[in-house]
Amino acid sequence: MRKRKRAIGNDIEEHIDESWLIPYADLLTLLLALFIVLYASSIVDKEKYNSLMEVFKSELTGTKIESQQAGLSPTLPIPEENQGLLEEETDEKTNDEELDVLKQQLESFINDNSLQDMVSLKTTERGIEVSLKDLILFDSGEAKLKGGSYQTLNGLIGLINTVSNPISIEGHTDNVPAYNLIYASNWELSAARAISVLKYFESQQIDANRMQFSGYGEYQPLYPNDSYEHRQANRRVNIIILREK
Structure with missing residues (x-):
């Protein structure tokens, strides 16, 4: 019986506590989402910015995004003040x-x-x-x-x-x-x-x-x-x- 007790004790000592990986992974996810938002906010219009915020919210809460078009646009938007000039040209x-x-x-x-x-x-x-x-x-x-x-x-x-x-x-x-x-x-x-x-x-x-x-x-x-x-x-x-x- 003594010998068996020591074996169980050794198993407990050899097991590594990995619970810290969960908050670490969450932190990396938050940082990634933050960088995406910072980058996107400099090149997209208000509508696309709101879409990115929905993505950010989804990452934090795990909720589903209803719109299938949320996220970055493949092309840069044309500012409204320049659209008139392009039409005139x-x-x-x-x-x-x-x-x-x-x-x-x-x-x-x-x-x-x-x-x-x-x-x-x-x-x-x-x-x-x-x-x-x-x-x-x-x-x-x-x-x-x-x-x-x-x-x-x-x-x-x-x-x-x-x-x-x-x-x-x-x-x-x-x-x-x-x-x-x-x-x-x-x-x-x-x-x-x-x-x-x-x-x-x-x-x-x-x-x-x-x-x-x-x-x-x-x-x-x-x-x-x-x-x-x-x-x-x-x-x-x-x-x-x-x-x-």
Whole structure:
């Protein structure tokens, strides 16, 4: 009997107390969850943060998470203040592409109808500028459209209506005074010519709220008014398809 008692005593002495492993494992779990929360809180939005807190709560309490989408998002969220900027950049890029296509179509129209001497085209910061010499549109000193101008204007209208951009119609003259009972100055003549083009555009189904007009008279010449050719080039109506802002 004595011998058996010693054997039992030896078994008790040789057994190691492992109860400390449980709180140690809990501590490691808590630290892991804490680091996950700290990391995630710096890169996720409020909704994802709340989801992570649910994960943290689940680790502590052992409860089941109802949502299957709780946790980190595979991609970083876009801040709300930047979403508007991205949309604007996308819209601008799309509109620029549309204007590029329109310019190519206008170039083809000018070349196909042999209008190079009367109609010019260029791209500016404002948009696409179509410049028509007054000879193709008006008689000298007049602001009423000539009958022969309608075919050219109709071709331009068909192409311009493929985009929704605003349109500025701007009249220009040379520096020869407008000796006319109707128009007391080149300002008035240039403005009247711009209005005539605008009204015709409106009659051909271009929305009035897209259009504006200006009369610059002799004050924005392309060339010095020192020759017939230069004065002729300065007498013009510009149709600018403006970039959307």
